[in-house]
Amino acid sequence: MAADAPPSEPLGALLARVRSWADDDPSPSTASELHGLATAAEAGDQDAEDRLRDLFRGALEFGTAGLRGALGPGPDRMNLAVVRRAAAGVAAWVAARDVPPAVAIGRDARHGSERFVEEAAAVLGGAGLQVHVLPAPVPTPVLAYATRHMDVGAGLMVTASHNPAADNGCKIYDDEGRQVAEADATAIARAMDAAGRLSDLPLAAASDPRRHQVGPEIVDAYLAATRRTVLGPARPRTPVEVAYTALHGVGSPVVRQAARASGFITLHEVEAQAAADPDFPTVAFPNPEEPGALDLLLAHAAYVGADVAVANDPDADRLALAVWDRSAGERSDPGAWRVLGGDQLGWLLADHLVRRGGLPADGLVATTIVSSTLLRDLAREAGLAYAETLTGFKWLSRAPGDGQPLVLAYEEALGYCVGDLLRDKDGIGALLLAAELVSDLLAEGRTAFDALDHIARRHGVHATGQWSARLEGADGAARIVAAMARLRSTPPATVGGRRVASVTDLAAGAPSRGLPPADVVGLALEGARVVVRPSGTEPKLKCYVEVVEPVAEGADVAAVRARAHEGLAGLLAAVPDALGLA
Structure with missing residues (x-):
């Protein structure tokens, strides 16, 4: 390179x-x-x-388990040359390991994805590997599942997930279906550098017997296994009306199958966003977390009188959920629908799994250092093991290090993994579990807000939020580095009027917590915390804030929640100045 x-x-x-x-x-x-x-x-x-x-x-560098960047020419963009070299690196990495000499490949529907798969398959096949190309387009969770199910040495998914339309990328999975670890990413990068001239690489033609086109049976197998893993014992369930959007991504066909097979989900799709479209014409950013991205979904949920509204991101590995807030207006009013935060949905799913019962005695729940601390309390209450990792599912997928069965792993960025069927976030499996949760709540005459209040009475109100700055180009990268250096050398004494009690710098790791070195700084405040890190996939500096307010017996939870969110708003407003980016 x-x-x-x-x-x-x-x-x-x-x-x-x-x-x-x-x-x-x-x-x-x-x-x-x-x-x-x-x-x-x-x-x-x-x-x-x-x-x-x-x-x-x-040159594009490996971030969260692969490469991601804007389409264009040269080494700092996504293009055929970069994909060919990446495939050569993956081929050499697979050949050097004691794994099956085979690779599964999938793709989403972004610009260039089809051609990138063809190029990768030609290079991998030319290197002597068996190449299994999944039906196209396909959600990322299906590729993550297939990597384990088909017993291959690696998986390659051509996708840029929720990035802007101008981007593309590829994610690499190991033979266990996990996003590759840091050491493996380094080995692949070195193999890419050693690949030599691209024109000298042998290529396997489309007719080469080493290249195999997988049929739709892989999707059927994924869905059948997901239902067995995610849903509770078969029983009559209260029907659930679900408003759904794929955000112009590849989730719709598979979610339709999942809904039909569930027997209790009636799906109401946002038609304007159902078909895969790499231009994402109805949203500025195809990311469920972005303001305005779910406006059409909320309007549709109000129109059809849904029980719940859900959204996948474009490659369907993440899930956002919204519910009607009866205190804010009529169900038919889009303004009365509330999008839950990633932490809130994580708490609800964990609480639902515990209430449903049947969990393994040594089961484990896991989350990340930037997600809410509430999962730790829920785990302790339920007698479950708890683990905390660095950000991203390449870390969460390795949380059950000693073989403990995984019950639930989640990160606040709308990523959820239920059980250990696959070892990556799965927006479709999470959708099924969320629908089951809503079904049970409907049967009990309760709402998601009732369930959140019940959790708050036991463990306090945890209000979480995020502030981020998008800093593009070489100057932006330098500003991110400078902000992190400033935070380490001269941390603020207060943030938003709250005293900074201690500073945690993970630059050297935290062995006692099982955390390797990372570019992360945490500030412990009075009744709150702030965690700051650069994004691994976008030119952003991200700041995660949590405020905790205890709920006294008999107290008005709504009043406590309002106080917590007021404190959260104050901290979020103070973050830019604390980082020197005001």
């Missing part, structure tokens, strides 16, 4: 790197674009030179 550019690389050296890359680019279109920019820059076109410096300032 092209080496990172020196701080003030001479134009001649830059153009040499550009032309060397373009001459070995398997895509005529991106190669032609680079040669055109090089010619213009050589003739004195400053815009062309600036564009090339941006495209060649470095």
